[in-house]
Amino acid sequence: MAEERSYYLGTHDAETIRLGVQHRVWRSHVLDVWRRAGITTGWRAIDAGSGPGHATLDLAEIVGPEGRVYALDRSDNFRNAIEAGARVRGLANIDLHSVDLGTDPIPVAGVDVVFIRWVFIFMADPVGVLKKLAAALRPGGRFICHDYYNWGVMSWTPQQPVLAEFVETAIRDWLANAGDINVARRILPALPEAGLRLIEARPITFCASPRDFAWQWPKTFVPAHARRLAERGVVSAEWADEVARAWNAAEKDPRTLMTTPLLMEILAERV
Ligand SMILES: C[S@@+](CC[C@H](N)C(=O)[O-])C[C@H]1O[C@@H](n2cnc3c(N)ncnc32)[C@H](O)[C@@H]1O
Numbered sequence: 411m412a413e414e415r416s417y418y419l420g421t422h423d424a425e426t427i428r429l430g431v432q433h434r435v436w437r438s439h440v441l442d443v444w445r446r447a448g449i450t451t452g453w454r455a456i457d458a459g460s461g462p463g464h465a466t467l468d469l470a471e472i473v474g475p476e477g478r479v480y481a482l483d484r485s486d487n488f489r490n491a492i493e494a495g496a497r498v499r500g501l502a503n504i505d506l507h508s509v510d511l512g513t514d515p516i517p518v519a520g521v522d523v524v525f526i527r528w529v530f531i532f533m534a535d536p537v538g539v540l541k542k543l544a545a546a547l548r549p550g551g552r553f554i555c556h557d558y559y560n561w562g563v564m565s566w567t568p569q570q571p572v573l574a575e576f577v578e579t580a581i582r583d584w585l586a587n588a589g590d591i592n593v594a595r596r597i598l599p600a601l602p603e604a605g606l607r608l609i610e611a612r613p614i615t616f617c618a619s620p621r622d623f624a625w626q627w628p629k630t631f632v633p634a635h636a637r638r639l640a641e642r643g644v645v646s647a648e649w650a651d652e653v654a655r656a657w658n659a660a661e662k663d664p665r666t667l668m669t670t671p672l673l674m675e676i677l678a679e680r681v
Contacts, residue, residue, distance in 0.1 A: 418532055418588040420638075421487040426462045428630040432528075433464035435627040439614060440465060440527075440556070443675055444472065446610075447552040452476040453522040458511060458543055459483055459529030463492030463504075469525065470501045480518050482509040511539050516546040523547075527556040530593040531584070537600040544604040547680040553606050559594040559674035563615055564628070566668050572649075572656040576636055583644055594674035606678040616670045620661045628670060633657050 419425050433440075449455065451474045457466045460481035470479045481492055481504055489506045496504050507517050512533060524543045530536040544553060561584075564577050584591040601608050618624035636653035639645045660666045 417485060418584075419635075421485045424634070426488070426491055428634075429461050430464055431630050432627050435616075435624050436556070437468070439675065441468070443554055443556075443612075443677055444469070444525075447523060447554055447677055449473065449523055449552070454478045454480070454518070454520075456480045456482060456516070456518065456521050456524045456543065456546060458524060458526040458539075459532075460488065460492065461485070462488045463495050465525065465527060466492055466504060467495050467499055467501060470496070470504050471499070473503065475503055477503060479504045480507060480521070481505070482507045482511065482516070484508060484510045511542075516542050519546050520548045521546055521551060523552040523554065525554045528558075530555070530557050530589070530597060531591050532589045533593070534589065536589065536593050536596055537604070540597055540600055540606075541604045544606050544680060549680055551680045553601075553676070553678040553680065555594070555597060555676040556673055557594045557597065557676075558591055558671050559613060560672040561591045563669055563672040566660050566666060568663065568665060570656050570660050572652050573632070573660065576632060576653050576656075579639065579645060580635060583639060594676065597676060598674065601676075601678050605681055607681050609677045609679055610675075612675040612677075613672055614675055615672045618668050618670065620663075620666055624670065625661075625668065628668065629657070629661075 449472055453473045454477060455469050455473055457469060457479055460466045460483045463481055466479055466481045473479060483489060492504060492506060509517065524547055533539050547553065561581055562577060566573055581591055590596060598611060616624040633654040636650040640647045640650035
């Protein structure tokens with residue numbers, strides 16, 4: 411249970427599966443920014459808050475046997491999942507570190523790239539963590555972050571009032587119990603004080619119909635998160651059921667289009 415409580419969304423198998431769907435939806439964007447950052451064979455990379463390692467394993471394949479990926483996370487379950495994935499994909503260039511990014515020092519230095527995705531949203535002091543991670547880069551090393559800039563962009567047409575209520579409730583609860591879900595707005599202006607020079611900030615949102623693969627990503631989150639909020643007593647079980655019904659109705663309606671939360675892709679360089 412202590413392991414479960416250590417991460418707002420849990421470290422159970424369902425979360426590992428959700429993170430896998432999420433990675434497959436985002437994979438082409440991630441591969442593209444890694445290519446633009448210049449990541450190549452032999453690079454040493456930090457994957458900060460690696461989770462079960464869906465990105466870690468892809469990164470390890472790119473940097474190859476002469477390179478190294480340092481996966482930092484405080485979850486034992488997730489680190490075990492990376493070990494299993496590395497065995498399946500025959501990768502021996504990943505170092506797993508049990509690190510609390512909020513309180514622990516970064517265990518490696520002089521790396522070529524730091525990648526951090528969907529982690530600052532859980533940090534009490536995201537700018538402090540940014541500074542620690544930037545200090546682990548060699549001069550000229552790359553910093554790549556994928557995190558939310560405006561979660562409230564998530565919406566449905568035709569309009570779904572219960573789902574709109576879900577978005578507002580989730581943002582409020584996130585802020586009270588996890589961190590700032592629109593944290594990219596804090597990271598961008600803090601880059602210079604962390605010794606980083608912005609190369610490019612790119613906002614990304616998808617407009618998905620239920621027939622698109624991208625639909626599968628919020629599908630693994632919205633009804634399950636409403637249920638989690640009900641289990642914690644934040645909302646009623648009836649309201650969580652209403653959210654699930656509204657989701658199913660939207661999914662069945664051939665006119666439905668959904669905009670996903672606005673994420674900011676940040677590519678920067680250590681000066
Ligand atoms: C939404 S998941 C993202 C996982 C991965 N970056 C990805 O893109 O699939 C957030 C991750 O941050 C980790 N995390 C949250 N707070 C942390 C902390 N204080 N120190 C280290 N890891 C943390 C969680 O254990 C989880 O693996």
